[in-house]
Structure formats: C-alpha cells, structure tokens
Amino acid sequence: MCEHPISRRDWLKLAAMLTVTGAAPLLSAFDARANAEPDAPVRIGYLPITDAAPLLVAHNKGYFAAAGLQADKPVLLRSWAQLVEAFLSGQVNVVHLLSPMTVWARYGAKAPAKIVAWNHVNGSALTVAPDISTVNDLGGKTVAVPFWYSIHNIVLQDLLRANGLTPVLTKSGPLERNEVRLVVMAPSDMPPALAAKQIGGFIVAEPFNAAAEKMQVGKVLRFTGDVWRNHACCVVFMHERDITGRPQWTQKVVDAIVQAQLWTRAHPQEAAQLLSRSGADHYTPHTAEVLTDVLAPSAAGEGRYLGDRAIVHADWHQKRIDFQPYPYPSYTEELVRRLKTTKIDGNQAFVAQLDPKFVAGDLVDERFVRRSITSVGGMQAFGLPDGFDRRETVIV
Numbered sequence: 001m002c003e004h005p006i007s008r009r010d011w012l013k014l015a016a017m018l019t020v021t022g023a024a025p026l027l028s029a030f031d032a033r034a035n036a037e038p039d040a041p042v043r044i045g046y047l048p049i050t051d052a053a054p055l056l057v058a059h060n061k062g063y064f065a066a067a068g069l070q071a072d073k074p075v076l077l078r079s080w081a082q083l084v085e086a087f088l089s090g091q092v093n094v095v096h097l098l099s100p101m102t103v104w105a106r107y108g109a110k111a112p113a114k115i116v117a118w119n120h121v122n123g124s125a126l127t128v129a130p131d132i133s134t135v136n137d138l139g140g141k142t143v144a145v146p147f148w149y150s151i152h153n154i155v156l157q158d159l160l161r162a163n164g165l166t167p168v169l170t171k172s173g174p175l176e177r178n179e180v181r182l183v184v185m186a187p188s189d190m191p192p193a194l195a196a197k198q199i200g201g202f203i204v205a206e207p208f209n210a211a212a213e214k215m216q217v218g219k220v221l222r223f224t225g226d227v228w229r230n231h232a233c234c235v236v237f238m239h240e241r242d243i244t245g246r247p248q249w250t251q252k253v254v255d256a257i258v259q260a261q262l263w264t265r266a267h268p269q270e271a272a273q274l275l276s277r278s279g280a281d282h283y284t285p286h287t288a289e290v291l292t293d294v295l296a297p298s299a300a301g302e303g304r305y306l307g308d309r310a311i312v313h314a315d316w317h318q319k320r321i322d323f324q325p326y327p328y329p330s331y332t333e334e335l336v337r338r339l340k341t342t343k344i345d346g347n348q349a350f351v352a353q354l355d356p357k358f359v360a361g362d363l364v365d366e367r368f369v370r371r372s373i374t375s376v377g378g379m380q381a382f383g384l385p386d387g388f389d390r391r392e393t394v395i396v
Helices: 005-017 020-036 050-060 080-088 099-108 151-162 187-195 208-214 240-245 247-266 268-275 288-295 299-308 329-339 356-362 367-375
Strands: 044-046 094-098 113-118 124-128 142-145 166-168 179-184 201-205 219-223 234-239
Touching: 005 020, 005 080, 020 080, 020 240, 044 050, 044 080, 050 094, 050 234, 050 247, 050 268, 050 288, 080 094, 080 099, 094 099, 099 113, 099 151, 099 234, 099 329, 099 356, 113 240, 113 247, 113 367, 124 151, 124 187, 124 208, 142 151, 142 187, 151 166, 151 179, 151 201, 151 329, 187 201, 187 208, 201 208, 208 219, 208 288, 219 299, 234 240, 234 247, 240 247, 247 268, 247 367, 268 288, 329 356
Parallel strands: 044 094, 142 179, 142 201, 166 179
Antiparallel strands: 094 234, 113 234, 124 201, 124 219
C-alpha cells in the first residue's frame, strides 16, 4: 500500500477526535478558554491551500481591523487533524473546513459549531499520470484523496461508478481491472507520489494540481467544478458559542470575509502574490507562478483543457476557482444525499440517519452572510443572479 504513514496517523487521530467521546475533552478545553477570554480576538487556523484565500486576504488587507476587530496573525497548520484539534479546543475560532467534514463534526462528534459562509467554489481537480487519458484508465490503479469526508472523495467515486469502476478502500494485494484503490494522502505528498508512480492519480484542492502540471509529472483529467457546477469545497466554520454569544462580532467577521472574497475576485494576480511564499506574510509555501495558474489562468490554458476534455461543460463558464459566500441550502441537501452513497473508511452510521433538509437548516447559519451580501450590493456583486435559491447541477 502506497499511503504515507503520517497521513494514516492523521486520519486515525481525526477519526478519534470526531466522535462524541474523542471531542469531549477538546470541547471542555474550548469552554474553559472561552470563559477565561470571552472577548477573544479573531484567531484564524488554516491549511496552505487556495481554499484559505478569503481568510488570509481579510487579514492581509486589514478588513478585520477596519471592522473594529482585533485579529491575530493566522496560524498555519499542516493537516486537517491539527486544524480540527485547534478549532475544537479553542486555539483558533475561525477556520475553513471541507464541507463534508463539518457534517462529520456536527453530527458524528456533536460539536456545537456551524457553517456561517462558503469560503470558495470549485478549486479542485482530478490529476493523473501523463499516460492516463480517461477515467477508465484508472482501473487497477490507486488514487489519493485528501480525506474521506471531502467533496473530492464524493466526486471521485461518482466519476468511477459512472465509468464502470468500483472504488475499494481496504482491499490489500492486486486489484481487479474494474477496481480503483482509494487512499488518504496529505496534499503536499501527492505530486511526489505521482512522480514516483506510487499512485495513478489524485484528487485535491489547488494549487497541487497546478503544481503537478508545472513539475510535468501529471495532468488535469477533470475539474471537479465541471462535474458539480460551482460546488462548495471549503466553508467557514465557527463555534455556536461565538455565533450566539457574540453576534455583532460574528457579523463583523463574516463582513470582512465577504469583502475579501470580492477583492480576490477583482484582483486575482495580486492575490496570488499575496498568498505566495514571496508575499509579505509568507502565508503558503507555493510560488506566485503556480498560484497565478489557479487564480488567474490564461485563456490558452483554458483552451487546452477544453481540447483535453478536462472541461466538458464549456457552457457553464466556470472559473478554475471562484469566490462567493452564500451557502445554498440545495447544496447542503445534495451533499448529505451523496454522502449516504459514498464509501468512507470508518464508522459512518450517523450519516444514514441524517435528513438532508434538516441538515441544511441546522448545520448552516446564513443570517450573517445574507446581511453581508446585501451590504456589498447583493449576489450580483459576485456575478450571480439575485436570490438565495438554486438547483444543483451534477453531470458526471
């Protein structure tokens, strides 16, 4: 098995934390911290991926400060396990989490936290070895995902099944021609593993897909946003204690994030530099060149993806990554439905009991982001029609 040991340890650690028993001591630590510091400043925890862009831009551009909030320098964490642990224990109080992971946290671990906004849409892809031309070519090979509770795992399994392939999670030894082994792997390990032929492909957030192409070790086979139109990937997650106990503070936090999303949409090249290792705050270890390929891709690049059919739905006019904050209820409902048919390593019994409509109303608190969107000119400011409803489009 080619899975990196540290990724397996992180998965097991996170699996233990996101249970009622495992989360209890962390949530107790959060309560103690909150009681001792009821007016805690904005403390952002993030992973060095483009998903974190709005949180980092809001800090860098001074949007929190302009709203009258004290904001500490964002804390870079190296794994989802570290990020969840820091959040549940109260070391950080504003994070971006994979949208399916929030379902796991609230209903698997009973964590009192909610989604207050989307962080971004799209921004992920299935990247494969250069000799792979179709999804069918993945038969008998291993593909890496960043976590079981991720949009990546959901979309990948939909793609595999639509092409007559069977995802397997725990099988050891040789695979049948119609089987694809899925493993959890840290995003930073994915391009090197692909180069070493340990895996046949990976599906993950940017900029690791762009990095693999820049290294000439892989190519984008399909963008996830070309399968599930304008899907959320990471969302903004906050503690209910802050949401209910500090509503004005929460509103200002969301206002700053929404402003950051607007700025990033209007200044993608500047955002790439800001987020890069050469930026003033050194937020991520990525080069500005790789981040520019994601945030401000060239027209020639889009033409190549159309030719390679990494983009099938040209009429959708999707951006490689885009930013809009409204958490459409239809997405949350569809996410829960698809989680029920997605294979996940570990206990997922709680998923079968979830009602999609209930989760859409219970997991998400949209009050703050609605006000934020209205204050900046409505949904049209993000290139979207007015209104807070949409129909989900998923075409594999």
